[in-house]
Amino acid sequence: MHYVESKSILSANNGMNLYRGCTHGCIYCDSRSKVYGMNHKFEDIEVKQNSLELLKKELIKRKPSMIGTGAMTDPYIPLEKHLQYVRNALKLIYKYGFGFTCITKSDLILRDLDLLKKINEKSKAVVQMTLTTADDDLCTILEPNVCKTSRRVEVLNELNDEGIPTVVWLCPILPYINDTQENITSIIDYCIDANVKGILCFEMGLTLREGNRQYFYSKLDESFPGLKDKYIEKFGNNYSIPSPNNHKLMDIFQKRTSGAGILNNADEIFEYLHDFPQKSYQSTLTFK
Template sequence: MSNERRRPPQARKGRGAISNVQGRFERVQREAFDDGWAEPVDEHQREPDASLPKLLTQVTIEQAKSILTRNSSPDIRFDVSLNPYRGCEHGCIYCFARPSHAYLDLSPGLDFETKLYAKTNAAARLREELSKTSYRCEPIALGVNTDAYQPIEREHRVTREILEVLHKTDHPVALITKSSLIERDIDLLAPMAEKRLVFADITIATLDADIARTLEPRAATPSRRLRTIRELSNAGIPVGVSVAPTIPFITEPDLERILEAAQEAGARYASYVVLRLPWEVRPLFLEWLQAHYPDRAERVMNRVREMRGGKDYDADFSQRMSGTGIWSDFLRQRFYKAADRLGLSYKRLRLDTSRFRAPERSPSANTSGKRQDDRQASLF
């Protein structure tokens, strides 16, 4: 019998996932195996990414055939969403959208945060959708299965182009992000706010920068996000804070402090979501726990199971966002008591749909959205 033991999970600097966990639709089974060729590692002196190659971000240009997604889940506050990208470079290990990469025959792990797709014709497709005589105006949630302001938005500006369409047509939009890049678009958002056409939600899971560095490695720091709340609020844009996810014994202790800091920065609304582990998110999160918090991994998961009826996850609409049981009830009481004390509302601003003006549809319009300098892929 071999005396070799498998090397513990090893994290890459700047990346959330530890591995490329197999997607549930893949036909070929993969299993990690140490063949002995790797250099021996002293676990007491090991650098976090000492023997791992740096992974570059690859962006593929995608021409979307449709752009609006309809939602019927009773526990989600919006009916229509728009995602300008597939995948997300922020690399948040807990992201519920990770499993969507399995539909592309890619891994919800490292692939999700390194192999991205930019829908560069999104604005054209949106304009086409809004100009239909059958279209009925409803607030659009911008950036749900991806962060609309992730780092690649600086170059591709898909979100900016979408907002220009919504601004011109007086169409209401709700934004959720953990990026300070949203401040770039205040020139569009502030006039829309005056007409009650926009709401912004800033996600903050923890105030601890060290935790955030591994939990959501390429997102703005918690302190920077608080500054973003202040900038948006000062510009007259209604802004809320989403305390998500609350992870027992990791981010959960910060719940009240996040609400206090956000309210002081200008947030008027608040919400929270407990950790969700659907599909491939579960093994990815377990790897992350073993890599960064092996001393409390079992304790964290035991508490997660207490909130999920003994399971790692329960997708039931009535409790998937908040959980069930004594600990879940205690967390709920903490949130509402703190929000009440701070004067934070749980109900989002009702956006105005009466101002919408359908765009004129030009027969010669370029609905493909292609740019002359588009490339099929780029590495940076």
């Protein structure tokens, strides 16, 4: 871990990253790619020590809307348990009448359930949870340093019980590893039981580029001997790595989600995630 002073904290679209880097150890992580220009070891977490200061200034200036985090770094990495940057950011988001959404794989988010509920009552809070494999043993290989899928499903159910809407990221799906009908069907079953609002799935496969490709291949050598050679022969240096089972699995995905009334169109889901309740904005005018 190391601290830095940041010049900004919110993007033009209200995206926020309090940390940079991750220790979850997911073997497929795109954030390792060199294109992002990270100049430190991926596991050496960069902490933006002035981020809360910057966030407060931005929230005061901006029209209330949804604040999102987790696109590049899971906000609930183990360091957050002690540093509490996310928790303190949630307090500011609630105070100034904004909404909140995040992408995570961690059950640490339940620590902040009290604030999520307050935000959701005042405006809107949505939790996005990544599920890639229904098998816990396989999960510990693909995503070794974060809670297993079964625990994430418990989190989804608890959030549903508490009235917090959820969206699931069903990706990536790794060719010859978790691209099976049994896996996809099981994850969708979990989502139906947890009453998720939508499931994001950008076809069955993954993306690889310089940086994350090398790391991914090294992990294939450790846990799936011989599979790296199959990838190289089949996909070369392609960015897009589609599953040979893509069409069959996407057909299952579309039919099962549509039948269950779960949103499955990415544009519609992103529109839902970005939509800020207008009545919440009106209620903040007197507050400010």
